[in-house]
Amino acid sequence: MTVNIDWDKLGFDYMNLPYRYVSYWKDGQWDDGKLSEDANITINEGSPILHYGQGAFEGLKAYRTKSGKVQLFRPDRNAARLQNSADKLLMPEVPIDKFIDAAKQVTKANEDYVPPYGTGATLYLRPILIGIGPNIGVSPAKEYMFLIFAQPVGPYFKGGMVPTKFIVADSFDRAAHFGTGGSKVGGNYAASLQAGKYAHEHGYGDAIYLDPINHETIEEVGSANFFGITTDKKRLLTPKSPSILPSITKYSILQIAKERFGLETEETKISIHDLDEFSEAGACGTAAVITPISSITYGDDVHTFGDGQTGELTEKIYNELTGIQFGDVEAPEGWIYPVD
Numbered sequence: 013m014t015v016n017i018d019w020d021k022l023g024f025d026y027m028n029l030p031y032r033y034v035s036y037w038k039d040g041q042w043d044d045g046k047l048s049e050d051a052n053i054t055i056n057e058g059s060p061i062l063h064y065g066q067g068a069f070e071g072l073k074a075y076r077t078k079s080g081k082v083q084l085f086r087p088d089r090n091a092a093r094l095q096n097s098a099d100k101l102l103m104p105e106v107p108i109d110k111f112i113d114a115a116k117q118v119t120k121a122n123e124d125y126v127p128p129y130g131t132g133a134t135l136y137l138r139p140i141l142i143g144i145g146p147n148i149g150v151s152p153a154k155e156y157m158f159l160i161f162a163q164p165v166g167p168y169f170k171g172g173m174v175p176t177k178f179i180v181a182d183s184f185d186r187a188a189h190f191g192t193g194g195s196k197v198g199g200n201y202a203a204s205l206q207a208g209k210y211a212h213e214h215g216y217g218d219a220i221y222l223d224p225i226n227h228e229t230i231e232e233v234g235s236a237n238f239f240g241i242t243t244d245k246k247r248l249l250t251p252k253s254p255s256i257l258p259s260i261t262k263y264s265i266l267q268i269a270k271e272r273f274g275l276e277t278e279e280t281k282i283s284i285h286d287l288d289e290f291s292e293a294g295a296c297g298t299a300a301v302i303t304p305i306s307s308i309t310y311g312d313d314v315h316t317f318g319d320g321q322t323g324e325l326t327e328k329i330y331n332e333l334t335g336i337q338f339g340d341v342e343a344p345e346g347w348i349y350p351v352d
């Protein structure tokens with residue numbers, strides 16, 4: 013079967029694909045799970061996900077290589093992170109193997125929707141784990157649903173990387189210091205909508221969050237992690253804080269920068285007042301891949317990185333990362349999971 017999609021026009025929009033994977037947890041165990049053709053789910057009105065936000069999600073992509081094969085990028089890391097989110101919200105963990113198997117099943121079943129190599133488009137997988145069943149009090153659910161659905165998505169930037177300006181959201185926090193910032197949970201996103209709206213309305217790509225205690229060090233760039241490359245081009249730094257979501261893209265970039273480009277890398281506190289240290293900066297995540305940061309506005313101060321264009325090392329790291337993901341560049345061991 014061939015599907016009628018204009019791959020070059022894809023954005024990041026919902027599409028109802030033929031198959032998704034659904035599995036239920038009840039009485040202490042997961043069922044086997046199966047593919048479903050129904051895009052709608054029926055859950056009890058008392059489901060804790062609806063009232064108290066007991067749920068977590070993930071995001072990962074399947075890539076079509078030059079030879080036409082399909083592969084996943086580090087799904088084991090997404091599986092492990094979903095387990096951490098589950099622990100934080102007192103939900104049962106989805107076993108790593110079950111998660112990877114489900115991701116492969118959904119990719120395989122919707123293979124016609126994995127965009128062709130060369131378009132830059134990918135199949136985005138969205139796993140969710142939610143507390144369901146009849147409840148009303150604030151306590152963990154007694155039943156859970158694990159679901160993975162998929163959609164083809166375009167490259168974040170058509171025609172290459174576009175340097176983007178950001179603004180510090182100094183009157184907003186997305187997460188508390190010992191709260192849920194380090195877990196991929198919906199509540200963090202609900203809390204980010206106002207700041208995002210403010211940033212967009214003022215012509216910025218998104219809001220930059222500072223640490224929720226002192227409003228001094230950089231936390232995240234919208235729903236992506238921050239990195240900066242020092243003016244001597246020798247070090248790549250990224251913020252350290254318990255309320256930052258640990259981005260798999262970020263850890264991949266740290267490893268690539270160190271092993272393939274000989275940079276020193278460090279997770280450390282990065283003050284909003286020390287941006288002069290950096291001549292390049294970027295925001296990274298599965299959806300954004302790497303977004304070069306052209307400038308950061310903080311109150312009356314506008315800090316421009318380099319000449320505001322995509323930095324030289326940022327571009328090299330981007331090419332290496334996407335080369336690995338699409339199978340053109342050899343991957344570090346264990347990063348690629350073929351979907352056979």
Ligand SMILES: *Cc1c(COP(=O)(O)O)cnc(C)c1O
Nearest residue numbers: 235236237257259260261297298
């Ligand atoms: C998912 C997410 C990221 C990016 O993580 P990746 O694993 O690289 O996709 C960054 N920040 C937030 C808040 C996120 O939810």
